[in-house]
Amino acid sequence: MSKGTVKKVAGPLVVAEGMHNANMFDVVRVGEQRLIGEIIEIHGDLASIQVYEETSGLGPGAPVESTxxxxxxxxxxxxxSSIFDGIQRPLVDIMEAIGTNLQRGIEIPALNREKKWHFVPCIDEGAEVEAGDIIGTVKETDLVVHKIMVPYGLKGKIKSIKEGDYTVLDTIAVLETEAKEKKNITLMQKWPVRRGRPYKQKLSPDKPLVTGQRVIDTLFPIAKGGVAAVPGPFGSGKTVVQHQLAKWADADIVVYIGCGERGNEMTDVLNEFPELKDPKTGKSLMERTVLIANTSDMPVAAREASIYVGITIAEYFRDMGYSVALMADSTSRWAEALREMSGRLEEMPGEEGYPAYLASRLAQFYERAGRVISLGKEGREGALSVIGAVSPPGGDLSEPVTQATLRIVKVFWGLDSNLAYRRHFPAINWLTSYSLYDLGKWFNANVNGKWTENKGRLMKLLNDEAELEEIVKLVGMDALSAPDRLKLEAARSIREDFLHQDAFHEDDTYTSLEKQFLLMDLVLKFYDISSENLNKISIDDLVKLPVRERIGRFKYVKKDMIKKEYENILEQLNKEIKELVQREGA
Structure with a gap:
C-alpha cells in the first residue's frame, strides 16, 4: 500500500507525490474526506489521479492512500433491482443512511452485507470443479435465479458445501486446490472493471435479438451478442428507443447505464422502470434490471468509469448463461469525460479536442459484447448485446465520436429529427440505417421462407419512393405514370402501416415475427395484385379501396386473431379488385 500527499489539484485531476509503490489504475483515497479516485498516469513518484467526486476544498499536502x-x-x-452510481455505490442504501444529499467520501458497500440469501447447492462434496462451474443457486428475484460460479483462477475438489442462509461474505463452500490449499468460496466475487471477463469460445452472431420493433427486426436486425449504435440529434428519440428495447428485447437481463445524461431523463428511467411490467411474466421489469445512474451534474470523471462498471456486471450474468442486453445512454457523454481528463493531463489532442486514443477506447468497450461459451465444464452459452446511444452536437454525424463508433458497430439505427417531429416512432431513417449481420437464413428457416425476399422488396419500394419524390417536387404528381403512382402508394403504406409503431398501444407496442411477416406480406400483396390489374383499373380507384384501411389496422389485431384476419383481408382484397375490374369492363 502506497501513501503520498497532494501536490496539485486541477478539477477532478489530482497530482500526488510520494507514490513510489503505486500501480496504474489503483484505487486511491484522497484527502481527509477519503474521496475515491483512480491512478491514470505515473511519472516516477508522481501519480495523476482521476477523482470520482467533487474536489473543492482539497489542497496541497492532503494525504493520499492507495488501496x-x-x-x-x-x-x-x-x-x-439495484440502482448504482457510476462507481457502483448503492444509491438507495446511501439515501437510507444519510438522506437525499450525497456526501463526499461516503463508503457504503455495493452489496448489502447484512441481508441473507438462501443458497441451494447443485453439486456434492468431493466433486471436482474448475473456474466457471456452477456450484449452487440463489433465487434473487421471481425472474432471476442467480448462479454461483467458481471464481476465475480456482480449480480443485469441493471439501465442504451446505445449503442454508448466508450473507454475501459468508463461506458457502471450501475448495481444495491441486496444491492442497484450502480456498473459501463466498456468494460474492470481485472483478476489475477495465478487464473483460474470460470465456472459452466466441460464437458467430447468427441468431437475432428479437425486439418486437418492426423497423428493427425486419429491416435492420441486431444479432444476439451484437453491437448497435443509435445516433441522433436532441429530441429524436434515442432514450425512448432504448426504453422500448429494454422492455421488449428478447433478453433475460437488462443493464441500463445512464452515462452522463440529463438528470430528468435518468429520473424518468428510475420512476418508470419499477412500474413497467415484464411482458413475459407480468412482474416488475426491475426484477431483471440493473440500473447505473450517472447524470450530467455528477463529477465528469465518474462517467468514464460508469460504462466499464455496467459492462462488467453484464458479463457476469452472461457467464451464467443468460442473454443480456446493455443500454449505454450515451457514449458521447463518456467521450466528453475522456476529453476533459485528456486535456487536464495535457495530452496531444486529436480531432475536436478528443484524445487520439478515442477510437481504441470505444473499440475496447464494444468488443466485450458477444455470444460466447462460458468457462466451466458445462459449456453454457451466454450472450451480451450492446446498444449504445450517441448524441452528436447538432445532429452532426460527421463528428469524431459518431464516426469512431460507426467503424466498430455492425448496426446503425440513424434517428431522424424530421420523422420525430412528424410523430413517426421509432424515428429510424430507413434510407440511412443499415445492419451488417447476415440473419436472413435464420428468418427464412424460423419464420417464413419468403422473409428475405419480402424484406428486399420492401427496401426497394422505399428507395424508389425517395427517387420518385424528387421528380414529384420538380414536375408534380400528375407527371408520374400509373405504375410509379402505385409505387408511391405502396411505399406510403409501408411507412404508415408497417414502419410506424404506437408504443402506447397494447397490441402495437410489440409485434411478433409472425405478425411482422404477415403485415409485410399484406402490403406487398396489395401492390402485386394492383400491379397485375393496373391496365384494367384506374389508379385513383385503387387508392380508395376500402381494404386499404383494414390493411393499415392489421397491426392492432390481437395475436390470436392474426392468421384469420390475414386470410379475411386477402379475400376482401381479391373481391374488391375483381369488382373494380368488372365495373371498369362494363
Missing part, C-alpha cells in the same frame, strides 16, 4: 487494488465491482446476489 493497492484496481477499480473493481462486487458481483453477487443483490445486483438485480
Amino acid at each position: 493497492g487494488e484496481p477499480l473493481s465491482v462486487e458481483l453477487g446476489p443483490g445486483l438485480i
Whole structure:
C-alpha cells in the first residue's frame, strides 16, 4: 500500500507525490474526506489521479492512500433491482443512511452485507470443479435465479458445501486446490472493471435479438451478442428507443447505464422502470434490471468509469448463461469525460479536442459484447448485446465520436429529427440505417421462407419512393405514370402501416415475427395484385379501396386473431379488385 500527499489539484485531476509503490489504475483515497479516485498516469513518484467526486476544498499536502487494488465491482446476489452510481455505490442504501444529499467520501458497500440469501447447492462434496462451474443457486428475484460460479483462477475438489442462509461474505463452500490449499468460496466475487471477463469460445452472431420493433427486426436486425449504435440529434428519440428495447428485447437481463445524461431523463428511467411490467411474466421489469445512474451534474470523471462498471456486471450474468442486453445512454457523454481528463493531463489532442486514443477506447468497450461459451465444464452459452446511444452536437454525424463508433458497430439505427417531429416512432431513417449481420437464413428457416425476399422488396419500394419524390417536387404528381403512382402508394403504406409503431398501444407496442411477416406480406400483396390489374383499373380507384384501411389496422389485431384476419383481408382484397375490374369492363 502506497501513501503520498497532494501536490496539485486541477478539477477532478489530482497530482500526488510520494507514490513510489503505486500501480496504474489503483484505487486511491484522497484527502481527509477519503474521496475515491483512480491512478491514470505515473511519472516516477508522481501519480495523476482521476477523482470520482467533487474536489473543492482539497489542497496541497492532503494525504493520499492507495488501496493497492484496481477499480473493481462486487458481483453477487443483490445486483438485480439495484440502482448504482457510476462507481457502483448503492444509491438507495446511501439515501437510507444519510438522506437525499450525497456526501463526499461516503463508503457504503455495493452489496448489502447484512441481508441473507438462501443458497441451494447443485453439486456434492468431493466433486471436482474448475473456474466457471456452477456450484449452487440463489433465487434473487421471481425472474432471476442467480448462479454461483467458481471464481476465475480456482480449480480443485469441493471439501465442504451446505445449503442454508448466508450473507454475501459468508463461506458457502471450501475448495481444495491441486496444491492442497484450502480456498473459501463466498456468494460474492470481485472483478476489475477495465478487464473483460474470460470465456472459452466466441460464437458467430447468427441468431437475432428479437425486439418486437418492426423497423428493427425486419429491416435492420441486431444479432444476439451484437453491437448497435443509435445516433441522433436532441429530441429524436434515442432514450425512448432504448426504453422500448429494454422492455421488449428478447433478453433475460437488462443493464441500463445512464452515462452522463440529463438528470430528468435518468429520473424518468428510475420512476418508470419499477412500474413497467415484464411482458413475459407480468412482474416488475426491475426484477431483471440493473440500473447505473450517472447524470450530467455528477463529477465528469465518474462517467468514464460508469460504462466499464455496467459492462462488467453484464458479463457476469452472461457467464451464467443468460442473454443480456446493455443500454449505454450515451457514449458521447463518456467521450466528453475522456476529453476533459485528456486535456487536464495535457495530452496531444486529436480531432475536436478528443484524445487520439478515442477510437481504441470505444473499440475496447464494444468488443466485450458477444455470444460466447462460458468457462466451466458445462459449456453454457451466454450472450451480451450492446446498444449504445450517441448524441452528436447538432445532429452532426460527421463528428469524431459518431464516426469512431460507426467503424466498430455492425448496426446503425440513424434517428431522424424530421420523422420525430412528424410523430413517426421509432424515428429510424430507413434510407440511412443499415445492419451488417447476415440473419436472413435464420428468418427464412424460423419464420417464413419468403422473409428475405419480402424484406428486399420492401427496401426497394422505399428507395424508389425517395427517387420518385424528387421528380414529384420538380414536375408534380400528375407527371408520374400509373405504375410509379402505385409505387408511391405502396411505399406510403409501408411507412404508415408497417414502419410506424404506437408504443402506447397494447397490441402495437410489440409485434411478433409472425405478425411482422404477415403485415409485410399484406402490403406487398396489395401492390402485386394492383400491379397485375393496373391496365384494367384506374389508379385513383385503387387508392380508395376500402381494404386499404383494414390493411393499415392489421397491426392492432390481437395475436390470436392474426392468421384469420390475414386470410379475411386477402379475400376482401381479391373481391374488391375483381369488382373494380368488372365495373371498369362494363
